[in-house]
Amino acid sequence: MEQPPTGGGAGARVLVVDDDPTVAEIVTGYLDRAGYVVDRAGDGPDALARAAAHRPDLVVLDLMLPGMDGLEVCRRMRGQGPVPVIMLTARGDEDDRILGLEVGADDYVTKPFSPRELVLRVGSVLRRVRPVADPSGEGSGSGSGVLRAAGLTVDPEARRASKHGSELALTVREFDLLAFFLAHPGRAFAREELMRDVWGWDFGDLSTVTVHVRRLRGKVEDDPARPRLIRTVWGVGYRFDPATTEEV
Numbered sequence: 516m517e518q519p520p521t522g523g524g525a526g527a528r529v530l531v532v533d534d535d536p537t538v539a540e541i542v543t544g545y546l547d548r549a550g551y552v553v554d555r556a557g558d559g560p561d562a563l564a565r566a567a568a569h570r571p572d573l574v575v576l577d578l579m580l581p582g583m584d585g586l587e588v589c590r591r592m593r594g595q596g597p598v599p600v601i602m603l604t605a606r607g608d609e610d611d612r613i614l615g616l617e618v619g620a621d622d623y624v625t626k627p628f629s630p631r632e633l634v635l636r637v638g639s640v641l642r643r644v645r646p647v648a649d650p651s652g653e654g655s656g657s658g659s660g661v662l663r664a665a666g667l668t669v670d671p672e673a674r675r676a677s678k679h680g681s682e683l684a685l686t687v688r689e690f691d692l693l694a695f696f697l698a699h700p701g702r703a704f705a706r707e708e709l710m711r712d713v714w715g716w717d718f719g720d721l722s723t724v725t726v727h728v729r730r731l732r733g734k735v736e737d738d739p740a741r742p743r744l745i746r747t748v749w750g751v752g753y754r755f756d757p758a759t760t761e762e763v
Contacts, residue, residue, distance in 0.1 A: 527641055528552045530571035532562040532588065533603065534580055538626075542575060545630040546637065559583030563591055566598070573599045573641055575633065576620070589618045599640045599687045603628070616726040621687045622714075623723075639715055643687045644674065662697040665744055665757035667735060669694045678735055688714070689731050696745060696755035705752040728753055 529551045533539040536557070543553045554569065556562035559580050566574070574592065578585035589600055602620040616623070621640050624633050662669040669676045671694055676683045685693065695713050706724040710716050714723070732739045746754045 526550065526552055527572040528554065528569065529637060530554045530556065530562065530566060530574045532556045532559075532574060532580065532585070533577040534558060535577075538577075538603075541630055542633060545634050546575075549634050549638070551637070559585075559588040559591075562588055563595075566592055567595065570596070571598060572644070573601065573637060575601050575603065575637065577603045579605065586614055586618050589620060593619050597684065597686070599644055601633070601636055601640060613722060613726055616723060617730065619686050619730075640687055643691055662694060664697050664700060664755075667693070667697065667744075667757075669697050683734055685731075685734065688727050689734070692727055692731055693735065696753075700755050700757055703748040703751045703754040707752075709752065 546553045576585045600620045602623040666679045706721045732742045736742045
């Protein structure tokens, strides 16, 4: 039987939302032994009530819930304020995974899954939210300095980003992606490189990168249908090109 990672939770509060009591119990046990404070909910309304009473640092959310599905729960939680979400989806349901990313999930794990892998994913996402817990500073590519370009400002330590002085509501991964682009202007990156350098994964579904780039464009571009900051480099990937904002 595989052993859970231990000692990495540092007291962070995780809300596990799954209507399968066996899955919820196993996930809760692994997270608890890894040092997290874990709360459980079996459906959407219960999850929203628990999140309102004790704001979690991260939510592990099953997509297929009775009554109110995980997508709606994610939307409503986002309406209450930013919170990282890892979505649990059935293997092969690519459209559902993409929908989950579209509504703001920061990561997803497909069922059946390794509880150990899930705990590691939880730790990875929380390290992005709490950069002080990751002294190496690897992954975001942003360092500790404030980044500015094309009217955008990103403060990696405060985890705040703005466009022309107006604060941007970004998910964990959207923030990391924007910080990475600002730290590397003019350089084209393949989706595989972005997944490795921003997500910290050596493999995975590259549609994750595509969806996050599309979501980020919707928040930073004047016209997301004709992006001028985050450019598609055909046959390669994407390039942040702030100089093109001055074109007429």
